[in-house]
Amino acid sequence: MILNCIAVDDEPLALGLICSFIEQTPFLKLKGSFSSGIKALETLNEQDIDLIFLDIQMPDLTGLQLARMLDGRSGNRRPRLIFTTAFNNYALEGYKVDALDYLLKPFDYEEFLKAADKARAYAEMQQAAALTGSTAEQEGYLFLKVEYQLVRVAIKDIIYIEGLKDYVKVYLEHTDKPVLTLTSLKALEQKLSPKTFMRVHRSYIVQLEKITSVTKNAVSIGELSISIGDQYKEAFNGYLSKWL
Secondary structure, three states: OOEEEEEEOOOHHHHHHHHHHHHOOOOEEEEEEEOOHHHHHHHHHHOOOOEEEEEOOOOOOOHHHHHHHHOOOOHHHOOEEEEEEOOOOOHHHHHHOOOOEEEEOOOOHHHHHHHHHHHHHHHHHHHHHHHHHOOHHHHOEEEEEEOOEEEEEEHHHEEEEEEOOOOEEEEEOOOOOOEEEOOOHHHHHHHOOOOOEEEEEOOEEEEHHHOOEEOOOEEEEOOEEEEOOHHHHHHHHHHHHOOO
16 A cells, blocks of 8 residues: 655755655655645645645644644545654644654654554555445444554444543443544444434434433433433434334
């Protein structure tokens, strides 16, 4: 697999070094180098870029600001990020914008290659997941991003899903510890069949077969009670009416 990539850094020496590292890496193809995020946007809008080596502190548009602009893109139009920075206090922010890795300057080629290998492995796993994405229900599993890897989860084992501010918790049968994945509840909802799963609250999706009892304003799964949000009552009552 060849990854089309660009480098963005306002420091000429750092930008040149990253470009040289890219050019000597067989599975990376350099599609452009830019001294600012604003200059990079034109290429990102016109070409399919798989990976960005992105400095964080830059004038006009910071790396984090550019990352947030790209965060709304979906599918192949959303490039992955590897941050390159001289400051070590941005790791959490990098994780929040779904960065694949975080290279602290000065870094050598060995460190660069390790991050690039991680990007290639992740892209290959995404490709495999995409091939099965349209038949996830038939195949019986989906992939969740957990830290910097994709974890395969059996759909039948999902009990319910809880949405938090930056993460989603997926609660499974046969384990007390939920899977914590960096995604949105909406994105995960789109991957699941509405025949099997239903959103009953702004923060909750439940597997319908796991519901053990229902009241006017809540569903129960075992000892857990989940309120039914006002905007979801009509849809849930429509589902429930089929069995009454």
